[in-house]
Amino acid sequence: MLDAGLHLLADQNLASLGVREVTREAGLSPAAFYRHFPDLAALGVALVEESLASLHVMIRSVLAEAGGAEELIDRAVDVIEQHVREHRPHVRFLSRERHGGVRQVREAIDAELGRFAAEVGAALALQPVSRGWSEQDLRMLAELYVDHMVSTASAFLEAQEAEPDREERIAATARLQLRLISLGRRHWQGS
Amino acid sequence: MLDAGLHLLADQNLASLGVREVTREAGLSPAAFYRHFPDLAALGVALVEESLASLHVMIRSVLAEAGGAEELIDRAVDVIEQHVREHRPHVRFLSRERHGGVRQVREAIDAELGRFAAEVGAALALQPVSRGWSEQDLRMLAELYVDHMVSTASAFLEAQEAEPDREERIAATARLQLRLISLGRRHWQGS
DNA sequence: AAGTTCGGCAAACGACTGTTTACTGAATGG
DNA sequence: CCATTCAGTAAACAGTCGTTTGCCGAACTT
Numbered sequence: 195m196l197d198a199g200l201h202l203l204a205d206q207n208l209a210s211l212g213v214r215e216v217t218r219e220a221g222l223s224p225a226a227f228y229r230h231f232p233d234l235a236a237l238g239v240a241l242v243e244e245s246l247a248s249l250h251v252m253i254r255s256v257l258a259e260a261g262g263a264e265e266l267i268d269r270a271v272d273v274i275e276q277h278v279r280e281h282r283p284h285v286r287f288l289s290r291e292r293h294g295g296v297r298q299v300r301e302a303i304d305a306e307l308g309r310f311a312a313e314v315g316a317a318l319a320l321q322p323v324s325r326g327w328s329e330q331d332l333r334m335l336a337e338l339y340v341d342h343m344v345s346t347a348s349a350f351l352e353a354q355e356a357e358p359d360r361e362e363r364i365a366a367t368a369r370l371q372l373r374l375i376s377l378g379r380r381h382w383q384g385s
Numbered sequence: 386m387l388d389a390g391l392h393l394l395a396d397q398n399l400a401s402l403g404v405r406e407v408t409r410e411a412g413l414s415p416a417a418f419y420r421h422f423p424d425l426a427a428l429g430v431a432l433v434e435e436s437l438a439s440l441h442v443m444i445r446s447v448l449a450e451a452g453g454a455e456e457l458i459d460r461a462v463d464v465i466e467q468h469v470r471e472h473r474p475h476v477r478f479l480s481r482e483r484h485g486g487v488r489q490v491r492e493a494i495d496a497e498l499g500r501f502a503a504e505v506g507a508a509l510a511l512q513p514v515s516r517g518w519s520e521q522d523l524r525m526l527a528e529l530y531v532d533h534m535v536s537t538a539s540a541f542l543e544a545q546e547a548e549p550d551r552e553e554r555i556a557a558t559a560r561l562q563l564r565l566i567s568l569g570r571r572h573w574q575g576s
Numbered sequence: 577a578a579g580t581t582c583g584g585c586a587a588a589c590g591a592c593t594g595t596t597t598a599c600t601g602a603a604t605g606g
Numbered sequence: 607c608c609a610t611t612c613a614g615t616a617a618a619c620a621g622t623c624g625t626t627t628g629c630c631g632a633a634c635t636t
Contacts (some may be wrong), residue, residue, distance in 0.1 A: 207486035210401035213624060223585055228625075230583090293480045293539060295398035304543070334561040341536045342529075348484060352495070370525040370576055378569030385561055404594060414615055419595075421613090 195220050195230055196244060199237055200283045208238045208287075209295035238291065238299040245284035246306050252277045253310055257317040267372045271365050274343060278350040289348045307344070311336045323379055331385055342371065386411050386421055387435060390428055391474045399429045399478075400486035429482065429490040436475035437497050443468045444501055448508040458563045462556050465534060469541040480539045498535070502527045514570055522576055533562065 198220035202211060211234055217224050231237045256270045278285050291299045292307075315336035318324050324332060346368045353360040389411035393402060402425055408415050422428045447461045469476050482490045483498075506527035509515050515523060537559045544551040 205486065205488075207398045207400040209398040210486065212622085214622075222583095224624080225586085225626080226584055289484045290486065293484070295396065295401065295481065297396075300543075331561065334558045335565070337558060338533075338562045338565070341533070345532045345536070352491075367525045367528060370522065371529045373576075374526065374529070374566065374569040374573060376569070377572050378565040378567070381568050381572055382565060385564075403592090405592080413613095415594080416596080416616085417614055 195222070195227070196237070196240060200241060200287060203241075203287050203290070204283060207294065208234070208291050208299060235296050235298045238296055239302050241284075241287055242291075242299055242302045242306070245281075245288050246303075248277070248281050248284060249288075249306075249310070253313065257314065263376050264373075267369055267376065270343075270372065271346070271368050274346055274368075275350055275361070275365055278347050279354065282351065282354070285347055285351055289344075289351060292344075307340060311340045314339055326384065327382070328384060331382070335379065338375065342368070342375070386413070386418070387428070387431060391432060391478060394432075394478050394481070395474060398485065399425070399482050399490060426487050426489045429487055430493050432475075432478055433482075433490055433493045433497070436472075436479050437494075439468070439472050439475060440479075440497075440501070444504065448505065454567050455564075458560055458567065461534075461563065462537070462559050465537055465559075466541055466552070466556055469538050470545065473542065473545070476538055477542055480535075480542060483535075498531060502531045505530055517575065518573070519575060522573070526570065529566065533559070533566070 195216065199211065199216050202215060202219055213227050213234060214224050216234075216237070217227050220226075231240070252273060256273050259266055259269050261269075288303060292303050294300060311333070315332045318336060318339075319327070319332055327335075346364070349364045349368075350361065353364050386407065390402065390407050393406060393410055404418050404425060405415050407425075407428070408418050411417075422431070443464055447464050450457055450460050452460075479494060483494050485491060502524070506523045509523055509527055509530075510518070518526075537555065540555045540559075541552065544555050
């Protein structure tokens, strides 16, 4: 059922999805839906959890890397690109419903992204570059990184469905932007 | 009719909007819709144009400002916050349909955001800080600014519908992030 | 072996949907 | 002053929708 919904949401919106549509795609009867979910919103929330599990893995994989700033940036962008390629339906779902019409789903996604930002912030605090940074500054930097990751993932998403030519340009731009942010980090003097 | 649609889209999705729904809200008969639009997608595109007109004014108002980096940042964040406050329905529509389920609308929004980035890039090229910057670097910076503006606007959007307490925290975070980017700019040595 | 939960079905309910058709009054233009 | 466009209407079409109900077999528990 989750798979059927995810497949339908490839070129559709959660708010415009229908119970019958999902069950038809899943090869079940309409009544079967209510055995598993009370609402379509509930199915949406379940999809959020499913999608975020893989995202969590990805973020940890980026944070766990060690090495110079340059290699870390290259690795991060590569991981994002590969993740979008391998979990396109999930990523598209998150990107589409993050500001979508179903409040419950929106809030679930935002809460989890906030948790990601906290995790990133904790990891940043351990890096030597962050010596002397206030907690507020760390949090602001973490949010900047998460927002940038989301933007980059969305850009990859739309690029991979069109010409794969633009894919490398997006990666190059993302790397430059991360380099610029990293540069600002090194010269930061606190707020 | 446009106003009726925009009002409906406050807590709904363009893809889940109905012809009858719109005409009912507008106080017209269902058939009247087809006098003005062939599709609901067409109404969406019309709303994109309407929404982007005010955005254009806002961007120019930010770019036209002169002064030190600090004052410029403060002014930019204030303008964004005020713009979201005064055009909440339009901004919400753009934020929601930017990655929404209607291809035509998505592409219209992205094309226009690209034009905004070009405009910002041209303005950045005129600033003394950008001496020696390649065109690619300027473009990359412009896109970073536009993406940051979009993220900040979305954050304001959701904050203003909840506690207005978070509003000032978002503004503060956005200002810090812009300061960090500005710092990276000053120490950039080309790609 | 008996009972209970689980996941599934067909059928039915009224309500709502997009779109077309034929018709109407007002404004506009020559 | 007549013709034409414009912006609206009511009515009807065949579908689709969400949800509830009663029923059923299989699987698990005890």
